[in-house]
Amino acid sequence: MKDRVALVTAAGSGIGRAGAIAMAGEGATVIATDLDGALAAETLALIEAAGGRGEARALDVRDDAAVEAEIARAARDHGRLDVLHSHAGIQIAGKAEEVTPAQMDAAWALNVRAHFVACRAAIPVMRAQGGGSVIVTASNSGCQFDRGMVSYATTKHAAVAMVKQMAADYARENIRFNALCPGFVDTPFNAGFERQMGGRAELESYVADTIPMGRWAGVEEIAEGILYLASDRSRFVTGLALVIDGGEIL
Numbered sequence: 001m002k003d004r005v006a007l008v009t010a011a012g013s014g015i016g017r018a019g020a021i022a023m024a025g026e027g028a029t030v031i032a033t034d035l036d037g038a039l040a041a042e043t044l045a046l047i048e049a050a051g052g053r054g055e056a057r058a059l060d061v062r063d064d065a066a067v068e069a070e071i072a073r074a075a076r077d078h079g080r081l082d083v084l085h086s087h088a089g090i091q092i093a094g095k096a097e098e099v100t101p102a103q104m105d106a107a108w109a110l111n112v113r114a115h116f117v118a119c120r121a122a123i124p125v126m127r128a129q130g131g132g133s134v135i136v137t138a139s140n141s142g143c144q145f146d147r148g149m150v151s152y153a154t155t156k157h158a159a160v161a162m163v164k165q166m167a168a169d170y171a172r173e174n175i176r177f178n179a180l181c182p183g184f185v186d187t188p189f190n191a192g193f194e195r196q197m198g199g200r201a202e203l204e205s206y207v208a209d210t211i212p213m214g215r216w217a218g219v220e221e222i223a224e225g226i227l228y229l230a231s232d233r234s235r236f237v238t239g240l241a242l243v244i245d246g247g248e249i250l
Helices: 014-025 037-049 064-078 101-129 150-173 188-197 200-210 219-230
Strands: 005-008 029-034 053-058 083-086 132-137 175-182 241-244
Touching: 005 014, 005 064, 014 029, 014 037, 014 053, 014 083, 014 188, 014 219, 029 037, 029 064, 037 053, 064 101, 083 101, 083 219, 101 132, 101 150, 101 175, 132 150, 132 219, 150 175, 150 241, 175 219, 188 200, 219 241
Parallel strands: 005 029, 005 083, 029 053, 083 132, 132 175, 175 241
Antiparallel strands: none
């Protein structure tokens, strides 16, 4: 990924941070954004400590104008935008009677709409330079159905469908759209599942018993999938829902 430019949302921790570090490690200039600018700065510090380069920016992906401005600024300042990893999301547990309409709206805003806004802003930039790679983080919950997770499963299925539609619409322009669909990864994002299951011990037991490989994924393992989708290793791949879940979906 030498001399490529990548922008990552929710790069302040977990999968977003690991992917940003991995892309920088292969030569990309990485613009690490996060709702918490201090966390984005920590990611940049890790990138620079490893000899990489990039920027850290505070960004609320629910703010359409801010997202559009950040993508335009990145392209203007660096002359191009090769990779957009739209990663920010939210997990709200509950069956239909346990999830409020406001919570469903919040899930839709982050898990679908914010991705749409970012993708839409990146398309003209990538078109002008002859192509690019867009990665939207969905979930293996976008390819199966989780009990008691109506807002999460619904919005993640929608994200996968949106990615496939955009992949079909823009393939002739060499703009690739793929969905990253991780399973259980040991990050704070699992707080909703942990509460739903009654605590950490119960969640650990579920992971051990339910996932065929019997363990969590590490963030570095998911980052390998991000590198694949971001780079020319996947140059003939578009519209893929890349499931990385130790066989949970089987």
